[in-house]
Amino acid sequence: MRLTRAAVLARAKAAALDGVRRLNCWGSQLTDISICRDLPNIEVITFSVNGISDLEPLSQCQNLTELYLRKNNIASLNELFYLKNLPRLRVLWLSENPCCGSDPHGYRMTVLRNLPSLQKLDNQAVTEEELSQALVDGEEITAPPARRSVVNGCREATESSAAESTTETESELLNFSLEETNKIREELGMKPVPRDKFSSFSPRETDCNRKKRNNVLNAILLLMKELDAEGLEIVQQTVGRRLQAFRKKELQEE
Numbered sequence: 001m002r003l004t005r006a007a008v009l010a011r012a013k014a015a016a017l018d019g020v021r022r023l024n025c026w027g028s029q030l031t032d033i034s035i036c037r038d039l040p041n042i043e044v045i046t047f048s049v050n051g052i053s054d055l056e057p058l059s060q061c062q063n064l065t066e067l068y069l070r071k072n073n074i075a076s077l078n079e080l081f082y083l084k085n086l087p088r089l090r091v092l093w094l095s096e097n098p099c100c101g102s103d104p105h106g107y108r109m110t111v112l113r114n115l116p117s118l119q120k121l122d123n124q125a126v127t128e129e130e131l132s133q134a135l136v137d138g139e140e141i142t143a144p145p146a147r148r149s150v151v152n153g154c155r156e157a158t159e160s161s162a163a164e165s166t167t168e169t170e171s172e173l174l175n176f177s178l179e180e181t182n183k184i185r186e187e188l189g190m191k192p193v194p195r196d197k198f199s200s201f202s203p204r205e206t207d208c209n210r211k212k213r214n215n216v217l218n219a220i221l222l223l224m225k226e227l228d229a230e231g232l233e234i235v236q237q238t239v240g241r242r243l244q245a246f247r248k249k250e251l252q253e254e
Contacts, residue, residue: 023223025050026068033057035220047072048093055079056144059086066091070122074099077107078145080114089115095122106137113138 023042027049036042036057043063048070055074058064059082067089074097083089092115094100100107111121112134118126224235 022046031073035223036061039223043088053079055082058082062086062088064089068093069097070094071096073097076145077110077139078141078143080111081141081144084114084141087117089117090119092118092120093122106139109134109136109138110141111138114141 021042022044023039024046026046030047030050030052033047033052033054034057036045037060040060041063042061044066045058045061045064046068048068050072052069052072053074055069058067064086065088067083068091070093074094077099079099083092092111094111108121108130112118112126112130115121116131116134120126224232227235
């Protein structure tokens with residue numbers, strides 16, 4: 001399912017996600033995986049076939065054992081820097097990324113030199129001989145990749161993304177955000193938000209912030225599919241409290 005640019009009501013509290021052990025976002029066109037910072041107990045993550053380029057948020061997933069990243073936009077093997085301190089990581093699928101390059105042997109040796117605890121890489125078992133050879137043929141990664149300049153926690157937009165954003169009018173963005181918000185509220189059994197009350201997401205808001213909230217919301221919705229009844233009840237209670245707080249604030253402002 002293609003992810004859209006939508007408004008996000010709020011970031012789910014980490015407590016509501018504590019029960020999640022597996023996250024499957026295969027083919028969801030994700031680019032921002034910052035939600036992983038709130039998933040310290042996650043064990044298996046499937047991010048294959050997306051647009052991910054930055055692995056830094058995964059450094060918080062200390063219980064991660066399996067990570068699937070095939071077919072993304074990971075440009076540099078220096079991204080492995082963020083995985084080196086994950087003590088339980090045993091399975092990694094990284095093939096078909098730009099960082100794999102044209103030298104399969106050099107690529108595999110570099111990955112294994114930096115992640116010697118792996119038992120399987122790209123769906124192929126790791127041997128003791130390979131681990132020994134990696135110390136000779138592999139390149140040691142000691143620093144994270146260089147990043148483009150960051151402003152207020154959001155990377156500067158490229159010229160192409162800026163051109164793309166100009167094709168959408170402010171009214172279209174506002175209408176779409178309202179549509180998507182009410183769709184999500186309907187799924188949660190809540191009443192739709194009237195247009196005259198929909199002021200949380202102004203069309204003056206930066207495209208970067210819209211994308212960030214959109215990625216968070218889509219990640220939350222995907223995570224909800226992994227929760228059991230008890231977990232969903234926690235989410236429902238948290239959302240209810242947040243809505244009561246917003247309504248109280250609205251009444252005070254009126």
